[in-house]
Amino acid sequence: RKEVEQDPGPFNVPEGATVAFNCTYSNSASQSFFWYRQDCRKEPKLLMSVYSSGNEDGRFTAQLNRASQYISLLIRDSKLSDSATYLCVVNLGGYNKLIFGAGTRLAVHP
Amino acid sequence: SQTIHQWPATLVQPVGSPLSLECTVEGTSNPNLYWYRQAAGRGLQLLFYSVGIGQISSEVPQNLSASRPQDRQFILSSKKLLLSDSGFYLCAWSVQSARGELFFGEGSRLTVL
Numbered sequence: 503r504k505e506v507e508q509d510p511g512p513f514n515v516p517e518g519a520t521v522a523f524n525c526t527y528s529n530s531a532s533q534s535f536f537w538y539r540q541d542c543r544k545e546p547k548l549l550m551s552v553y554s555s556g557n558e559d560g561r562f563t564a565q566l567n568r569a570s571q572y573i574s575l576l577i578r579d580s581k582l583s584d585s586a587t588y589l590c591v592v593n594l595g596g597y598n599k600l601i602f603g604a605g606t607r608l609a610v611h612p
Numbered sequence: 613s614q615t616i617h618q619w620p621a622t623l624v625q626p627v628g629s630p631l632s633l634e635c636t637v638e639g640t641s642n643p644n645l646y647w648y649r650q651a652a653g654r655g656l657q658l659l660f661y662s663v664g665i666g667q668i669s670s671e672v673p674q675n676l677s678a679s680r681p682q683d684r685q686f687i688l689s690s691k692k693l694l695l696s697d698s699g700f701y702l703c704a705w706s707v708q709s710a711r712g713e714l715f716f717g718e719g720s721r722l723t724v725l
Contacts, residue, residue, distance in 0.1 A: 506655075536713075545702055545716035546656070589655070597663050598644050598706045600714055604655035 503528050506603035508590050514609045519580045523606045525573040525590030535566055537575050538589040540605065546589055549575075580610045614639035618703045618717030625724055631676075631690040633720050635703030638684065643705040645686040646714065647678055650700040662686060663708070698724045 508525045515521050527535075535552040550557065552564040552573055563576040573590055590603040618635045625631060637643055644663055648656040658671045660678035668678050675694060679687045686703055700721050704714040 543700075543721075545719050546714075547716070548713050597661055597669070598708075598714075599658065599661060601658070602648075602656040604653075 504603075505529060505601045506590055506592050508603040508606045510604060510606060512607040512609050514611065515580055517580055517582060517610055517612055519610075520576065520578045521580060521608060522577075523575045523588055523590075523608075525575075525603055525606075527571050527573070527590075527592045527601075529592065529594060529601075530568075530571060531594070532571075532592045533595040534593040535573050536591040536593070536600075537562075537564060537573075538591050538602070540587045540589055542586075546602075549588070577608075580608075582610050582612065584608060585610045614705075614715065616703065616705055616715055616717040618720055620720060621718065622721045623723070625693050625722065627695055627724055628692045631688070631693055631697070631722070633688040633701055633703075633722075635686045635688075635717055636684055637686075637705045640684070640705070640707065642683060642708060644708055645680060646704040646706075647686065647688050648702045648704065648716075650702065652699070656702065660688070693722075693724045695724050698722055 506527050537549040538546040539549045540546040550559050552566045556565045561578045565574045587605040587607045589605045592601045615638045646661045647659040650656045662668050662680045676690050702719045703717040706714050
């Protein structure tokens with residue numbers, strides 16, 4: 503079983519749509535959680551951290567369910583510029599060792 | 613501000629040839645340093661990480677090695693490349709106390725023929 507699992511997509515949505523991505527992780531000792539964004543052939547960049555109480559950053563909302571070992575990302579009012587691959591990331595602690603999911607690809611069309 | 617440089621950006625190498633990828637970080641001291649590899653259509657795989665000069669931890673068995681000769685320099689090497697070594701190699705750094713933000717270099721795209 504992969505340590506971090508995501509639906510690879512692609513999710514093809516029109517501008518203005520709301521889209522949700524899910525992610526599950528296998529290690530119950532995981533300490534912190536993140537969503538990264540990766541544009542085509544570019545390096546990943548941090549999108550947002552994920553907190554137990556849920557957190558929001560503009561059009562983006564992240565949720566964590568520790569009991570189910572499940573993380574989600576909701577994007578409201580999708581923009582063309584949101585087209586990218588979204589990586590679910592888990593920190594196992596120790597030396598800041600991040601484990602990346604394979605990513606979910608989002609394509610927003612006019 | 614902190615910056616991370618990685619080179620070369622692109623390289624095509626024959627099977628059996630050596631490899632050296634270099635990464636340097638500026639604007640910070642004593643960072644954690646990481647090498648990741650991303651194969652086509654797959655997620656990032658952690659290869660090595662380092663918490664200090666000369667301290668290297670390997671995550672997966674392979675024909676690659678890493679070295680950290682200076683505080684802000686991280687080198688990925690191979691004596692003989694395999695076809696399976698093709699991929700997108702990413703160097704990253706973090707502050708030692710960080711909860712998880714990694715800052716990535718722009719990557720090195722390696723094709724082994």
